[in-house]
Amino acid sequence: MSYSVGQVAGFAGITVRTLHHYDEIGLLVPGERRHAGHRRYGEADLDRLQQILFYRELGFPLDEVAALLDDPGADPYEHLRRRHDLLTARIGKLQEMAAAVEHAMEARKMGITLTPEEKFEVFGDFDPDAYTGEVEERWGATDAYQQSQRRTASYGKADWLRIQEAADDLNRRFAALMETGAEPESAAAMDLAEEHRQQITGNFYDCTYEIHTCLAEMYVADARFTATYDAVKAGYAAYLREAILANAVRGL
Numbered sequence: 001m002s003y004s005v006g007q008v009a010g011f012a013g014i015t016v017r018t019l020h021h022y023d024e025i026g027l028l029v030p031g032e033r034r035h036a037g038h039r040r041y042g043e044a045d046l047d048r049l050q051q052i053l054f055y056r057e058l059g060f061p062l063d064e065v066a067a068l069l070d071d072p073g074a075d076p077y078e079h080l081r082r083r084h085d086l087l088t089a090r091i092g093k094l095q096e097m098a099a100a101v102e103h104a105m106e107a108r109k110m111g112i113t114l115t116p117e118e119k120f121e122v123f124g125d126f127d128p129d130a131y132t133g134e135v136e137e138r139w140g141a142t143d144a145y146q147q148s149q150r151r152t153a154s155y156g157k158a159d160w161l162r163i164q165e166a167a168d169d170l171n172r173r174f175a176a177l178m179e180t181g182a183e184p185e186s187a188a189a190m191d192l193a194e195e196h197r198q199q200i201t202g203n204f205y206d207c208t209y210e211i212h213t214c215l216a217e218m219y220v221a222d223a224r225f226t227a228t229y230d231a232v233k234a235g236y237a238a239y240l241r242e243a244i245l246a247n248a249v250r251g252l
């Protein structure tokens with residue numbers, strides 16, 4: 001069975017002009033031509049097109065795609081393995097980006113006053129401005145948001161670096177505690193959870209036990225927060241949630 005250039009363009013979500021270009025440069029030459037030069041694509045052509053589009057999605061230039069697909073030493077399994085490796089790398093990068101979302105959301109919620117260079121130094125290669133709308137929609141009307149805006153209005157780079165270093169240190173100690181096998185309801189875990197609450201209170205807004213437990217639920221309900229904590233150690237988000245809940249019970 002074969003398909004016209006228009007049908008293939010529809011299947012693949014690309015333009016007829018793109019298919020013509022692939023034909024002209026020898027990247028995807030249709031297996032059959034009808035009278036008047038009409039292109040017809042077979043199943044093998046569609047398989048090759050799928051691989052082309054995959055590599056293009058990953059940012060490979062067309063000449064490199066051609067080299068990959070025309071490698072005489074490659075076989076179908078090798079292509080699948082390469083695609084799996086590339087996808088794994090892409091997933092890893094996306095997880096790193098997700099781990100930066102919490103920093104971005106907190107930055108906008110707190111009214112960052114840093115220069116672009118300083119924001120890059122503090123928050124890495126993630127733009128805090130990207131989440132302005134979401135942060136304001138979720139928290140803009142709360143007392144905690146307003147208090148945080150007032151308290152952090154004068155913060156400079158040194159303040160944000162200090163805050164980030166303290167948070168990183170706490171995360172490391174939480175991860176070390178998890179390594180020992182201590183339960184999240186243990187006294188040591190609850191003490192660290194209380195330190196977490198006090199860091200928020202000392203730097204941003206009055207974090208009551210009730211607010212803290214709400215944050216704990218968000219850490220596991222919102223995949224971006226989960227990714228942030230689980231990037232420190234697998235399972236950390238859920239562990240932190242349980243420790244915060246246990247600490248709230250102890251404190252109330």
